[in-house]
Amino acid sequence: MTTAETPSPGGAVAGVVDTADAATAQLDGTWARDVRWWDVAFTVIVVLSALALLTADVRGTALAVSLAAVAVILVGYLGWGRRAARTRDQVTAHVYLVVAVACTLVVVGQDALGTLLLFAVFTQIWMLSEHLWAQVVLCVALAAGTALALAFDPATGRVEPDELASSAPQMGVALAFALSLGLWTAHTMRQAERHARLVDELRATQAELGRASHEAGVLAERERVAQEIHDTLAQGFTSVVMLAQAASADLDRGAADAARERLALVESTARDNLAEARALVAASAPAPLQGGTLSEALRRLAGRFAEETGTRVELTAPEALRLSSADDVVLLRSAQEALANVRRHAAAAAVRVDLRQDAEGTVLEVSDDGRGLPADAPGFTEGYGLRGMRERVAAEGGSLEVGPAPGGGTRVAVRLPAGASPDGPATGARATTRAGDVR
Known part of the structure; x- marks a missing residue:
């Protein structure tokens, strides 16, 4: 009816x-x-x-x-x-x-x-x-x-x-x-x-x-994987290429010992890249953070950067930090991207990496004495790496500052809020390390 x-x-x-x-x-x-x-x-x-x-x-x-x-x-x-x-x-x-x-x-x-x-x-x-x-x-x-x-x-x-x-x-x-x-x-x-x-x-x-949620998730995962590859494998391959070129130049001028040292660094960097690739495939924490703290990972990163580029690196970081694993990843990837930009663009003689905590949160600063930002810094266009870093930091509720460093060069500062660290700033000795001491 x-x-x-x-x-x-x-x-x-x-x-x-x-x-x-x-x-x-x-x-x-x-x-x-x-x-x-x-x-x-x-x-x-x-x-x-x-x-x-x-x-x-x-x-x-x-x-x-x-x-x-x-x-x-x-x-x-x-x-x-x-x-x-x-x-x-x-x-x-x-x-x-x-x-x-x-x-x-x-x-x-x-x-x-x-x-x-x-x-x-x-x-x-x-x-x-x-x-x-x-x-x-x-x-x-x-x-x-x-x-x-x-x-x-x-x-x-x-x-x-x-x-x-x-x-x-x-x-x-x-x-x-x-x-x-x-x-x-x-x-x-x-x-x-x-x-x-x-x-x-x-x-x-x-x-x-x-379907829309699935597609958004797929796109987000693709973006995440692309950023991870950019921050890890791409930078590692760049180091391998530069070290291989340097080793080739050493062989051309008969410096076999220097070339051997370069090749050892190539092998070490390739192994680290392989570990990063395995961690990426397994969707686990970054390889440098597995079985270690953020300070230890930054120390290894600074030491390798100094060996590969000959740039003096000064690292200041607490021995123990009260951070979430997500914050550890953001800070480590930010340090990697900042040092990669120093390698590519700064032509710096010295780099300072400073990690600290206060009542407001955690701050990571990477500053160099290189050529600095372009003259038209107000109109400076960020590349893929800096955009990815800004997105990572924003996802954790933090902020990113990129500008001139005091005395010349460039300063990159990442600040994460204190909400992720309920126990407050870590106590304990702060380790200050220079390039020759970082291992």
Whole structure:
């Protein structure tokens, strides 16, 4: 049953969504199953009506006409109505309903027992028709026609006013009941279909959000891996290339011992790069932080930088820091990127790395005495490395400053908030190390 505004569940059978577990598909499946019970109920009502006519006082022509009309209803349903209930073809449905209403009035005109068919025909009007105006018109026509048929006298060929006055109120009640029940049922089914469609839309939205979240996660992971590669493997390969070039130059000028030292550094750097690659594949902590503290990792980083570049490095850092593992990674990667920029651009003779904690948080400063920032520093464009460093720091709620160092050169300062270090600044000795002492 449905109204003109909204197709019935069965009306959506031809357009069932492809998703097997969609709510509307489930509703359509329920309709297809229920239609079979409508077939059984209709057949039972028609057969019982025919039996009632056979056992009543209807005889002769009246009985023959009545049984013929019942047979037409049954054949019409098997030929048109049953198919319309499944395909929702409205032309077929309304042709059948007109035939059913007309034949019902014929049976009622022969005997009042024909009113038993009203149970089936009223119901089929709401079940098969999908237009509210057609449903109301057919119900009114059936009720009014039944009242006239009950008042019709075959002997005189006239409608008896007294009989009409008696049957009209009865059929008025039947019409009111049919309209009320039909409209309420149609409204209920319309709400069920609306809810099913809303569930489908919700599922589609959830699926779309899931896809969008997955895509965002993939992009974020790609960005993270790209940044990790830039901060570790790319810098390590740069060191290997520079050391190999230096070793080649040493061999050209006959300095075999110096070349051997360079090759040893190449091997050490390559091993560190391999460890970084394995840590990256395993998605674990950076290799320098595995089994050690941030201060130890910075000391090794500063020592290798000094050996590879010949630049004097001064490192100042507490022996023990109260930091989260995420902050350790951010500070280590920031130091690596800052030193890589010194190697590429600064042409510095000395670099200072200072790590400290105070009440406000943790600060890492890397300053050099090199050529400094370009003259147009206010319009200075950050490269991929500095952008990645800024994003890392911002993700931990920190800030990054890049500017001129006191006395010349460049200063890079990373500040992380104290929230990640609830125990406050670490206590203990601070280690000050120069290039020759860093190992």
